[in-house]
Amino acid sequence: MDILDNVAEFQEDEISALQRSRHILDRTLWRRSIRQFDPQRKVDTHVIENAIRVAMKSPSGANQEPWLFGVIDCPDLKIKIRRAAEVVETNFYDNLAPIEMLDALKLLNTNSDKAHLEDASHLVVIFSEIYSLNHSNEKQKNYYSKESVCIATGMLISALTYSGIWTLTHTPQPAGFLNQILNVEPRLKPVLILACGYPAQDLKLPNLNKKEFNDVCFFNIHKKTERIQQT
Numbered sequence: 271m272d273i274l275d276n277v278a279e280f281q282e283d284e285i286s287a288l289q290r291s292r293h294i295l296d297r298t299l300w301r302r303s304i305r306q307f308d309p310q311r312k313v314d315t316h317v318i319e320n321a322i323r324v325a326m327k328s329p330s331g332a333n334q335e336p337w338l339f340g341v342i343d344c345p346d347l348k349i350k351i352r353r354a355a356e357v358v359e360t361n362f363y364d365n366l367a368p369i370e371m372l373d374a375l376k377l378l379n380t381n382s383d384k385a386h387l388e389d390a391s392h393l394v395v396i397f398s399e400i401y402s403l404n405h406s407n408e409k410q411k412n413y414y415s416k417e418s419v420c421i422a423t424g425m426l427i428s429a430l431t432y433s434g435i436w437t438l439t440h441t442p443q444p445a446g447f448l449n450q451i452l453n454v455e456p457r458l459k460p461v462l463i464l465a466c467g468y469p470a471q472d473l474k475l476p477n478l479n480k481k482e483f484n485d486v487c488f489f490n491i492h493k494k495t496e497r498i499q500q501t
């Protein structure tokens with residue numbers, strides 16, 4: 271076993287864990303997804319880069335780090351991505367989406383217009399590496415790549431939120447157009463586009479109900495709540 275350098279890097283200081291946890295809670299409680307970005311306001315690319323460095327610290331199955339982050343701030347590329355996404359989204363809303371899903375989405379008032387892809391300061395396209403290639407160019411399966419990429423994405427969103435950046439998690443289906451536009455090999459599957467930026471002046475947020483802490487967390491033994499049986 272090698273010496274655990276990281277342990278030596280971690281410095282305990284006078285700020286307690288409780289103080290830190292309150293600070294991160296205060297700095298992230300405001301988080302919401304936005305669909306209207308201010309096209310004039312750019313995020314410092316270093317902020318995006320630092321957030322990706324946080325995401326890179328994510329745990330990953332068998333340490334395979336099965337992620338690739340594509341950062342796009344070139345206006346022409348953003349327009350290209352928007353156009354391609356709107357083609358698949360139009361087909362999704364018109365032909366593919368099950369009625370129940372369209373019903374569930376109604377409260378968000380979303381449609382095939384994806385202006386955020388053009389207006390957001392940066393798009394981070396997150397790819398999941400289903401398998402890697404060894405030195406002999408043989409395929410090596412990556413374990414838990416989906417879970418690992420999801421955890422890394424959560425860390426990325428937390429870091430951006432902590433830094434005051436607003437985001438939208440966008441999952442166009444199918445998303446293969448991103449491989450073509452960004453020149454990424456097909457063994458890397460695009461999982462989502464994270465649009466990052468600042469809100470437009472006329473930002474409107476859907477009024478969503480959120481669960482309470484006790485609805486989503488239990489300590490030790492779960493207390494089952496009675497549910498009305500559907501007949």
Ligand SMILES: Cc1cc2nc3c(=O)[nH]c(=O)nc-3n(C[C@H](O)[C@H](O)[C@H](O)COP(=O)(O)O)c2cc1C
Nearest residue numbers: 301302303304305378380438439440441442462478
């Ligand atoms: C896995 C995942 C996929 C999502 N895909 C989309 C999407 O394709 N388009 C969109 O407008 N919002 C998408 N969202 C955002 C959700 O609609 C949003 O998080 C949810 O309505 C809760 O709102 P909030 O983020 O403001 O709390 C997605 C969120 C997640 C976690």
